[in-house]
Each structure stands twice: as C-alpha cells, then as structure tokens.
Amino acid sequence: MRKSLTLSAFALITVGLAAQSTTIPTGFDKKEGRRGVHALFRYTPARQQSFYLPKATGWTGAKVIKSLWMRADGTWSKGPAFKCSIMVELSSKGIITSPLDSDSDWNKNNGTNKVVFMKKKAYSIPAFTKPTTPPHPWMVELKGDAPFVNVDKQLCVDTRVYTASTQSNAWWYVDGDYSYASSGTRGFYRTYGTPCNPSIFYNYATGYNVDSTFRTYGYTRNVGDIVLAWLGTKKLALSIGGGCSLYTNVALLHPTPVKTTSTSGYANFTWGKVPASAKGVKVYNQMAAITKTLTLRWSRGTEITIGDYKTVYDEFGVYAYAIGTRTFNPDKDSALYWSSSVIIHDVR
Numbered sequence: 001m002r003k004s005l006t007l008s009a010f011a012l013i014t015v016g017l018a019a020q021s022t023t024i025p026t027g028f029d030k031k032e033g034r035r036g037v038h039a040l041f042r043y044t045p046a047r048q049q050s051f052y053l054p055k056a057t058g059w060t061g062a063k064v065i066k067s068l069w070m071r072a073d074g075t076w077s078k079g080p081a082f083k084c085s086i087m088v089e090l091s092s093k094g095i096i097t098s099p100l101d102s103d104s105d106w107n108k109n110n111g112t113n114k115v116v117f118m119k120k121k122a123y124s125i126p127a128f129t130k131p132t133t134p135p136h137p138w139m140v141e142l143k144g145d146a147p148f149v150n151v152d153k154q155l156c157v158d159t160r161v162y163t164a165s166t167q168s169n170a171w172w173y174v175d176g177d178y179s180y181a182s183s184g185t186r187g188f189y190r191t192y193g194t195p196c197n198p199s200i201f202y203n204y205a206t207g208y209n210v211d212s213t214f215r216t217y218g219y220t221r222n223v224g225d226i227v228l229a230w231l232g233t234k235k236l237a238l239s240i241g242g243g244c245s246l247y248t249n250v251a252l253l254h255p256t257p258v259k260t261t262s263t264s265g266y267a268n269f270t271w272g273k274v275p276a277s278a279k280g281v282k283v284y285n286q287m288a289a290i291t292k293t294l295t296l297r298w299s300r301g302t303e304i305t306i307g308d309y310k311t312v313y314d315e316f317g318v319y320a321y322a323i324g325t326r327t328f329n330p331d332k333d334s335a336l337y338w339s340s341s342v343i344i345h346d347v348r
Contacts, residue, residue: 279306
C-alpha cells in the first residue's frame with residue numbers, strides 16, 4: 001500500500017511538472033501569440049523593452065534565468081536570414097507597470113536592479129517559412145553571460161539590435177502577445193488648426209487619464225530645433241502672420257525646452273501624473289520651435305479631455321527602430337512607441 005501511494009504521488013508530481021509553462025507570458029509553449037513584434041528583426045537597428053508583470057509570468061517564487069529564446073511570428077509566409085549584433089539587459093525591481101507610464105528615456109522604464117544579461121555579440125538570424133501548424137520552434141537564443149536571479153515575480157527584458165545600416169527584413173516579426181483589463185471613461189484628444197513652417201509639424205498627446213503620466217510630443221521635421229510646449233485653458237485661432245496661428249493661451253509653459261536630434265524633429269514633454277481631481281477637465285496644447293536660422297515653426301492645436309479610464313496591464317512592450325530615412329541608434333536615441341511584449345522561452 002505504501003509503495004503504491006508513493007508511486008501515485010510521484011506520478012501526480014511529474015504530471016504537474018510536465019504541465020508547467022516555460023514561456024513568458026505563461027501558456028504559450030504550444031500556442032501562437034496574438035500579435036507580432038516588428039521592433040526587433042523586422043526593422044533594424046532597433047530596441048525593445050518587454051515588460052511582464054506577475055500575472056503574466058505566473059511565478060510564485062524566485063527564478064534563476066540562464067537563457068532566453070525567441071521565435072518568429074507564425075502568421076507570415078517567410079522571413080530572410082540576416083546578420084546583426086544583440087545586447088540584452090534584465091531588471092525586475094521597480095519596473096514600470098503600464099505603457100502609459102513609459103518614458104522616452106529607456107533607463108527610466110527599467111528596474112533599479114538592471115544588469116547586462118548578455119553583452120553585445122554577433123548573430124546570424126535564421127530564415128524561416130510559415131509553419132504548417134504554428135507556432136514556430138524556438139529559433140534565437142539570448143544566452144546570458146551569468147544567471148539572473150529574480151525574486152520580484154516580474155521582469156523587464158531590454159533588447160538592443162544593431163546593424164551597420166537601416167534594414168527592412170520582410171517579414172521577420174517576432175512572436176508576441178498583449179494582455180490587459182479596463183474600466184472607467186476614456187480620456188481623449190482631438191486636433192484642430194494647421195501647423196506652419198512646415199505644414200506637417202504635428203503634435204500629439206498620451207496619458208490623459210487619471211493616474212497616468214501625461215505627456216505631449218511632436219515632430220518639427222528638422223534637426224537642431226529648440227522646441228517649446230505649453231498647456232492652455234482656452235481654444236484659440238489667432239493669426240500671428242505668415243500663415244501661422246496661436247491655438248491656445250499660455251497657462252502653463254513646460255519648464256524644459258527640447259532640442260531635436262533627429263530628422264523627424266521628435267520632441268517629447270512629460271507633464272507628470274494626472275490627479276483624480278482632473279477628471280472631465282479640458283486642456284489645450286501647442287508647440288513652437290526655433291530653427292538654427294531663427295525661423296519660427298508652430299504646431300497645430302490639440303484639445304485634450306481628461307478621463308478616468310484605467311487599464312491594468314499584464315504585459316506590454318516599448319520600442320523604437322530605424323525605417324526609411326529615419327535613423328536609430330539603440331544606445332542613444334529615444335523610445336517612441338508601445339505595443340506587445342515578446343513571447344520568450346525562459347531556460348532556467
């Protein structure tokens with residue numbers, strides 16, 4: 001009887017172990033992700049931070065990570081072989097928990113215990129064709145130079161991909177996923193007016209819900225501009241000559257001007273966390289830029305309505321990449337967008 005009970009217990013334990021997922025997010029060992037990530041191998045150079053919170057990892061205790069694997073997205077018919085170099089940093093303590101809190105400064109998104117998991121090394125990324133039954137097998141190993149001990153039940157994987165020139169490797173998407181739950185009333189913004197010098201000086205807003213980090217950003221389309229941004233309480237349309245207009249009063253000027261460093265003229269302004277008292281409030285935003293030759297550029301206006309829409313994320317990604325005439329340096333240039341996280345196989 002004792003022997004049979006022991007064997008039965010052993011069988012149950014081994015079945016349980018066999019059923020455990022070895023992917024982050026959990027549960028994708030034999031299941032295709034819902035969205036591919038193009039910021040690593042589709043367009044290069046590139047950089048992508050994948051964030052996995054406790055619900056996504058499913059971890060209940062400490063983990064020792066020795067190696068990480070990625071695979072191609074199974075949706076696309078094929079992807080080419082190409083060469084690049086890759087560097088990986090890992091962190092877990094104090095990582096951001098929402099893409100709405102993400103910063104253009106990569107370091108502000110990482111955790112306080114950030115380490116170089118894998119030093120920069122050369123890779124030959126393999127070609128692939130669409131599998132008969134997705135997902136693909138694990139194809140690219142990011143082997144750590146030393147194990148990463150994680151006691152925080154969450155993880156940030158910060159991956160930099162280097163190529164000598166801008167590349168478009170159609171259709172090398174990495175398999176990825178996203179997961180979140182939402183409640184409340186959505187904040188939103190709408191644009192009005194016409195930019196001048198040039199007519200495509202567009203500005204945008206994000207983080208316009210309670211407890212989110214509110215920021216505005218724009219593209220002057222020029223390197224070396226000094227950009228100012230302000231928030232107003234009134235919607236205006238006052239001509240200031242030369243086809244330019246003032247679209248809101250200056251109620252709050254951002255204290256730090258931004259100097260553009262790319263041909264897109266990207267300028268980001270962070271205003272802080274939205275308080276609960278701001279729900280339902282309307283604010284307006286405009287930007288102005290001064291070129292090296294002292295030419296003034298004016299953006300369009302944005303009307304922003306603050307909501308209390310709340311999204312709890314389990315996983316997400318922050319990224320940027322080179323494409324067309326837009327260059328990107330993974331070590332120096334800013335984060336631009338957010339979307340899915342990469343599905344990884346964590347070898348422990």
